[in-house]
Amino acid sequence: MIKKVLIANRAEIAIRVAKTCKKMGIKTVGVFSKDDSMSLHLKYCDESYLLGKDPLKGSYLNIEKIVNIAKNVAADAIHPGYGFLSENSKFVKKLNKENIIFIGPSYKAIELMGDKIESKKIAKKAGVNCIPGYENAIENINHGLKEAKSIGYPVMIKASAGGGGKGMRIARNNNEFEELFIAAKNEAMNAFGDDRVFIEKYIEQPRHIEMQILSDNHGNILWLGERECSIQRRHQKIIEESPSSFIDASIRNKMGEQAVSLAKAVNYSSAGTVEFVVDKNQNFYFLEMNTRLQVEHPVTELVTGLDLVEEMINVANNKKLAFSQKDIKVKGWSFESRLCAESPKKSFLPCAGRIENINYPTEDIRVDFGYKSGGEVSIYYDSLLAKIISFGKNRDEALVKMLNALSEVSIEGIDTNLDFLMDIYKQKSFSLGDINTNFISKTYNDGYKGKTDEKEEKEIIVLLALSYHLNSLYNINLHIKNISKAWMVSWSYQDINININSIKDGYISLTFENSIKEFTFTIDHINKIVSINLEDKVFKGRVYIQENYIKVFYKGSETNLNIFRKNIYELYNKLPKENKNNKIKQILSPMPGKVTKMLVKEKDKILEGDNLLVLDAMKMENIIKSNFQGLVKDVLVEEGQSVSADQLLITFD
Secondary structure, eight states, X not given: OOOEEEEOOOHHHHHHHHHHHHXXXXXXXXXXXXXXXXXXXXXXXXXXXXXXXXXXXTTTTOHHHHHHHHHHTTOSEEEOOSSTTTXXXXXXXXXXXXXXXXXXXXXXXXXHHHSHHXXXXXXXXXXXXXXXEEOSOOOSHHHHHHHHHHHOSSEEEEEEEEETTEEEEEEOSHHHHHHHHHHHHHHHHHHXXXXXXXXXXXXXXXXXXXXXXXXXXXXXXXXXXXXXXXXXXXXXXXXXXXXXSSOOHHHHHHHXXXXXXXXXXXXXXXXXXXXXXXXXXXXXXXXXXXXSOOTTHHHHHHHHOOOHHHHHHHHXXXXXXXXXXXXXXXXSEEEEEEEESEEGGGTTEEOOEEOSEEEOOOSSOEEEESOOTTOEEOTTSOOEXXXXXXXXXXXXXXXXXXXXXXXXXXXXXXXXXXXXXXXXXXXXXHHTTOOOTTHHHHHTTTOOOOOOOOHHHHHHHHHHHHHHHHHHHHOOSSOOSSOXXXXXXXXXXXEEEEEEEEEETTXXXXXXXXXXXXXXXXXXXXXXXXXXEETTEEEEEEEEEOSSSEEEEETTEEEEXXXXXXXXXXXXXXXXXXXXXXXXXXXXXSSSEEEEEEOOOTTOEEOTTOEEEEEEETTEEEEEEOSSOEEEEEEOXXXXXXXXXXXXXXXXX
């Protein structure tokens, strides 16, 4: 029996595994790199040990060190979480040799399914629907161009050893193919140490739907329902739900049966996921099999009532599954939102740094978190901060609960995708379930701006800002008789006249565009969350006082505005405005990272949109492009150099 587990991972998933182990009465051992010595997951483990100074290869990816620690502390088993060594067959072989239990599938299953080229061949033999494409590794660019033409554009270039959206590119013509082919191979090598790529047909308007499976060592293999994972940026999921609103019972059963058939073909044991791409006519095709726990596993747990980590441990203990296929009942609906340290307004570039304050919702919601206030987000690891998971009796209820939960989240110190997530949930097409993997690129074809065009939202934004501003000026707890009556709200949308009628004990009556608004408000000063009760409805937003303006975040929108007494506004309006044409042409680093490739040199002529350099951050290659044209004056960094956010990289004449 397993009595002590070493968790070979960090942050959110390490905490998640530790919690289940504690519930089962199992002791836990945490490991960390020097860069991660203050990581939150260590507080949830009974013991913790340093792996080494290197943030990746010398620590979380170092098989020898992890195994030696497990032996020294007499750990019975290792849970790998996801990422890092979770799908490394050499790691499993080493554990087998040392008589340490691996909480996951066999090394053989990992090898067979880990190679995307071989897994497709096995899937075909097992009777699983497969996407048309070239099944072997592409030798070079010319070979790739030939196969792409044969398959027909658009094509997907995919890393053979890939996963998590890394080493994937979509090419729509010959001109795009060369650059994307090289980028996919480079990213694959950096992420997996294997630069082999293959090509398959890209399914237009695809949905990404995956089937969760669970099997034991006694021949029992079950499917636990599907997850819809179509909301993605940069081929990585950020919103998942279970079940899918798109497929019917017949298709669901066929997907489940094919997932089980594939698992049987590789003698699979433990939790795993078979991923499919589904076209608009509900035709589904095998994408890949993930031989590990998925990031999005909580939505399956909430609709089935199972603890997948607990089941993985039971299987590793050689127990039979305590239920059969007919016992699996999907009830209700669940959403998961991945809260990430990234900037949606900068093409989702990752963001590192110290979290000054972070607040999570606590009521009627599940949060799997990896960071708290004061935590340091490193450039070396994934950008995931936490997962917010809602559950309701149907999709509408789960969606409303998710929006309410996200409105309770407050983060200061780093950029995140919080408001972008909220904006997605409020989109009509999303609420109707009209989604596919192109949802973000189509809905935000000009990028995410964080602006609102809805009149009701504009009104709430003004009331949120005004409440916070007046409270900061007057500390509104008592009846104020001498407050100025005439105010002006100035922002990019319009300038609005406001007349204060009365204020008393958190109650405000005002005239807003010839309409009287009467409401009460409360302020959470620590998390900067303002709650307004207007016409028996509660509206929440985050409000920050900046140096010379007020910033309001509300339902996915970000608004900067000024609030003046009417007489002061007249003076403000006469101030000279910034001349945008006088801005210096220069490129600053959008994030901390490492320069892996310089693509320009001094005196090069650059056009808008040209590639300038490649930055590696949070396990992703980020191509920095020019947003203007000019002549390169100075290149201030070199390949291999680490840079900080906002560091000057290149100047132009």
